[in-house]
Amino acid sequence: MPGLVIEHLSKTLGGRLVVEDLSLRVEPGELVCLLGPSGCGKTTTLRMIGGFIPPDGGSISIDGVDVSGVPPERRPTAMVFQSYALWPHMSVFKNVAYGLKLRRLPKPEIERRVEAMLALVNLSDKGARRPAQLSGGEQQRVALARALVLEPSLLLLDEPLSNLDAKLRVGVREEIREIQQRLGIATVFVTHDQDEALAISDRVAVMSGGRIEQFDEPAALYRRPATTFVAGFIGAMSMFEGAVGSDGVRLGQAVQVPFAAPIPVAAAMGGGAAEGWTIGVRPEDVLVKPARPGGRSRATARVLKQIPHGHYRELVLGLDGLEDTRLRAFVAADAPLGDHLEVSIARALLYHEGRLAHEVCGQDRVRVDARAAVATP
Amino acid sequence: MTTTAERTATSRLEAPPGGRPRQARRPTGGYGLGRVALVVGVCVLVIFIFGPILWLMLWAFAGIWHYPALLPQRWSLSWWRQVFDYPQLVRSVGLSFTFAPVVMAVSAVVCLPAAYALARFPVPGRRTMLVVLFAANAFPKIGLYITIAGLFYALHLMGTFFGVVLIQLLGTIVFMTWIPAAAFASVPRALEDAARDVGAGRVRVFLTVTLPLAAPGILVALVLSFLASLDEAQGTFLVGVPRYVTMPVQMYSLVSDYPPQAAAVFAVLLSIPSVVLMLLVRRHVLGGSLAKGFEIR
Amino acid sequence: MKAALRRGGYLLAASPPVALVALFIGVPIAVTVIYTLGHLGGPNAAVSSIALHQVSAGDRLLTFGAYREVFDEPNFRADLVATVWVTAASVGIVLLLAWTIALFARLSGRRVAGILTSLAVVPLFIPVVIGSYAILQFWSYGGFMKTIAHAVGLSGFPALGFTLGGVVLAEVWVSLPFAVLMISSGLQAVPDSVFEAARDAGASTLQAAWSILLPMNLLPTIIATCFTGISILGSFTVPYLVGPTSPNLLGPLATETFQSFNQPQQAEVMSMVIFGLAIVVALPYLWATYRSNRDTATS
Known part of the structure; x- marks a missing residue:
């Protein structure tokens, strides 16, 4: 079964049920947002998909392969972290090339792919810079390039825009959407910002208390919120x-x-x-x-x-x-x-x-x- | 550039005596009294810190120097020759620079894995461990060495190379564990997660991400342990004499048995590696790598 | 089962330094305690067989005879007082200097801050033997300070070599870097806005420093105080080289009692006294770390 399939996922952290019997399907090429207030379990879910937290129960499979017990480095996922998590001791180029080097690709091939990716995110001239020398928006794009250069089956974005200012946020989210659509890559996007979720998603899963309250297209979500929680959370x-x-x-x-x-x-x-x-x-x-x-x-x-x-x-x-x-x-x-x-x-x-x-x-x-x-x- | 006096005079006009200016552009640099205090304070600090060292360096090149002359009456390099001609002194230099790297390396091997574990894993009894290390530091060295002697005799460590290494090692453990532990802990987990995400295994993540980022703290700890070994005299004297007489042990006898020039020459020799190491890690020490290690988390 | 195994693995990785400390510091401390309480056999047999003048517990569980004997000695009491006095004075001056330097560094620009702290941190890298000897030469009769005082006509300027005052100076010199590093790095961590908010509310620079920076920087200050105090209490090199023979400090006194008079039991009693004082000095530190850890755990 292509795409991401999550079934009956659950996780208890620190004695609290953070994710409760959660099931979700993301079709190939689809962008799905996990939307909810802080503490609703959306980031925990994303980290379980990425392999950083082992689930207590349930299964996660990507393109028909069950990855539940697979460590993050062997999953076909790539993550963009909230803080970008760029390695400060490596140049932009090296940040992007790191994963390709691990795959022992020939050097010219690495250079070609890194440069193509930097061009895609409009950073061709910044390859030699250190992350600290870049603006927030540029760091964001490096993090995206680093994730995409590995051609993952599934792209995971953990509140990638929350550290940007309001105007930049709108620009970058459109860029992300455009690149995602051009590459046709299945994507899970975690955010607490409803505008963001409604603007770029194919479908949105609204979460609360570790459960999905409603999983629907943005227009339907707004027009017919399935629960009073969703009704109060989305729009006025x-x-x-x-x-x-x-x-x-x-x-x-x-x-x-x-x-x-x-x-x-x-x-x-x-x-x-x-x-x-x-x-x-x-x-x-x-x-x-x-x-x-x-x-x-x-x-x-x-x-x-x-x-x-x-x-x-x-x-x-x-x-x-x-x-x-x-x-x-x-x-x-x-x-x-x-x-x-x-x-x-x-x-x-x-x-x-x-x-x-x-x-x-x-x-x-x-x-x-x-x-x-x-x-x- | 205006002189300090001019600047003081002009800013006095802005800030009349007794009246605190409502808004100084810079908290201390903006008006006279603060400026003067700063300059005087820096001068006093410079004299207090560097005066003794410079004074000792002068002694190293003094032939004849009688009070109350501010500089030696006659300069000379003869004491340098004498020190280098004295095989026991030369040997002590060699010994010191053998022990220091060995102690540093052993300390790193013993402490760094523990520092990483304490920083990253929920080690049972973690807090207790850190406090035990601290408490051990509070017992005076001489008291320790007296009873350690019995233990060393029993283990046949007295007068051995390894015995000296061990006794010097004990003084390095606290900061060799604490400072790197803080350095490891300050590497954001997200950076490690990101490396695993793009396909690096645990070992590779450690080598390519965690270690380089924790390097400043580790470097500071390494240098401090090198210096601690170079500085240790009491325990080395107890365990090592007569086979292993290192530079600081030698220094004690020089101080009491020779004129100041000999000790001064020796002191300058002994300080050179310290100064080199200081220049190497000064930035990291000032950057807080050392200070962070002492707040037990 | 798997979890227990993993915890065991963590424990194993974390244990070497603690094991080393337990074996070569913990065990000796325990042995020291029973030795000073009159048990001369067992692990103390080697030391006590060559020692002079020991107090034995005999068949009793323990005796405080050795402690009583040491405390009955008027010289020891004088040295104890001198040690406490020198420690208190040195710690006080170190804290004052370190706070002044750190505060100046915090309130001035980055450049001044760099210069000030760079200066103050230098003694950290100079071996204590050399520092002490240099300070002795610098402040003694015939040293720089006397020479300068003589040149400007202050012939009454004291020569501080071989005095307790000289010991305080040298202890301050040796201890300053650590205190400056602790306090200035703590101060740098206080955000500008917090300080500015206090100024905005009408506090003067000093008031803001006193009411905002000091409480926010309490932990580093306590750490600096405790570590400085402990290291001065047990110090040997500085008082040995710079200090007078009487009153002496407890560190050199214990060493001398052992090495010159061959009375290890009495030397160990003195070590226990230093240890006791050090524990008293360490209490605020343990309390403060306990409190700050508890605060971070609940928030």
């Missing part, structure tokens, strides 16, 4: 405890936020009770317009905060009659709005016991998410 999401009716979402006792278009929710949910849901709403699914004085049965809200984001503006709204509930909305940067608005919802995600059960949506009525286990309360 307003979350409420509440009830759902065909004409809107009920929060607390009194406040009803209507759907932008009427949705026969109860029917779609199999006639079950509409109570006891966690309701998630993305800011772009919140529609606002200036409140009309005397309008009835409409939800209104006060603008508490405005956060400019350049081409759009984020509003933090406090619903009238439910002062401690916060609802976020995106509006155009120059939209002329007062500080009292009328609110409606175009799309909402309904979670039960932490898992996504329904997506309710104005355009195509109700869509029941097939992946999420439906449990009627």
Whole structure:
């Protein structure tokens, strides 16, 4: 079976279960991100793939070969370390050539391949430098070249961009993606930065507490987070405890936020009770317009905060009659709005016991998410 | 370049007596008093540290020198000739430079693997080991040598080459273990992991990555152990005399039995290797390789 | 099983220096202890057969006779006081000098720092025999300091050769490098921002040094104090060459008691006294490393 296959991997470190029954497949040529907050087990997983930590249970195979007991130097993997781990006593050229020398390649062959690789990462003129004489971005590219020059079956990247400044980070991640696609190399990329993960991955595995919460394409991940954890971790999401009716979402006792278009929710949910849901709403699914004085049965809200984001503006709204509930909305940067608005919802995600059960949506009525286990309360 | 006096005068204007300037551009270099204190302090330090050595070097070339002349009344190289003509002294030089490298090498063989193990592996009782090494250092050498004599007689080590090596070795163990252990520990594991990742085995990783990066600390320890052997007199006297009279042992008799010139010549001879070694490792010593070794982790 | 084997392997790799120290330092210390407590046979038979004037425990478990005898000697008590005094004074001066040098080095530019510490570290590389002899010549009657003092009309300037003051000077000279290295490398490790934050909050340079740098640099300071103190307590070469014959320091006294008077038991009692003092000096060091290790373990 080509690519990386991880099955039922687990690891306890210092008495704590760091990775718990984790299974994952990475197809050839695919870039997969392991995304999660610090301590979620993503780096431990990566280090187990690289062979630096022996797993307690489960198996790892690469291109159909079980590598579980194989030491790192004999695995077809190459790793880019968070701190780059460039050897400070060797020149850039020697850093890249080191692994080829170990393979006893003829000297001209080593030179050819190292130079080709340095050219690929735009460092042809820096081969004689020591790592300490390079900028952070350049060091990063040396680390990448050192990993790629061995033509590994699997490239492992451990938060490779976390030591770069914000602007450089965007440039380098695009470079990495471009090189990865050009070489068609299967890649596992560990990061805690959701923008990074969504921007460059074919698929993203969101991790928490040593488990994979959701493994999906970036767009799907954003559009339909499978659990409340993913919903809260990726992008902005307003979350409420509440009830759902065909004409809107009920929060607390009194406040009803209507759907932008009427949705026969109860029917779609199999006639079950509409109570006891966690309701998630993305800011772009919140529609606002200036409140009309005397309008009835409409939800209104006060603008508490405005956060400019350049081409759009984020509003933090406090619903009238439910002062401690916060609802976020995106509006155009120059939209002329007062500080009292009328609110409606175009799309909402309904979670039960932490898992996504329904997506309710104005355009195509109700869509029941097939992946999420439906449990009627 | 302005003189110190001028600089002092101008900066006094900026900083009136008693008034601390709110913002000095550089903490000490920016205003007068600090500058003067620094210059005076450096001068005193130079005299305190180098004065005795230079004074002794003058003695090595003095023919006649009576108080209160600041320099010898007559210069001479005769004491150099005398020292080199005295076979016992020449032999002691040879002996010292035999023992020093041997002690250094044995110490390295005994201590370096242990230093690596203490730095990298969860050795059971690790902390206790480091503290035991330290405690051994606190017992005065003379007390040790008296009872060690009994042990050495029993092991037939008295008066032997190996006995001298052993007694000198004991003084090198603490820093030969501690300093390299700290040096090994300060090599980031990621650098070793990266080498294994591209295909190097454990031994090769050690030889091509860990060892070169820990080299400064190891070098400092080697040099210190070389110097310790070159400096050791009490134990060598006890174990080695009369067959193995090294330079420092010889130095004691020179000091009490000869005029200062003889001891001075000998002292200069004995210092030359030290100065060469100092120039070799000064950078690393100042860089903290030595200091790191003494914080037990 | 495999894990136990691996742990055994680590232990084996780490053990040679400890084994050597245990055999050639640990065992002698243990033998010394029982010898000073009146046991003359067994491992002490060789030494005691040629020794003069020993106190035997006989059939008793132990006797403090040898200790009592040594402490009853007024000269010994004077030498003990002199040793403690010289050690305290030398350690005090070394710390003061080392802190001043390290502080200057820390607060000045890189160049000044390099010069200062380079200077202070030189004695580390000069054999102690030579250093002591050079200092004796330099500060004695007929030495540089007397000559200069004479030239400027200070004929009352003391000749420090063969005085306890001279011993203190020489001990400071010998011990300075280590203390400077410890303290300055500790100070260099304190980030600028921490110090600047204190200045920003309104502390003067000295206040900031006192309230920020000193506490943050406590461990290196304690290490410097303990190692300097221990090495001065047991030192032989410096007081032997530079010091007076009376009062003597315990190091040369013990050596003389053994080599000139052939009284190894009394010499060992003195060694035990030095060892006892050294342990007292070492306590803050052990406490501080214990504490810093515990702190890093929990954080």
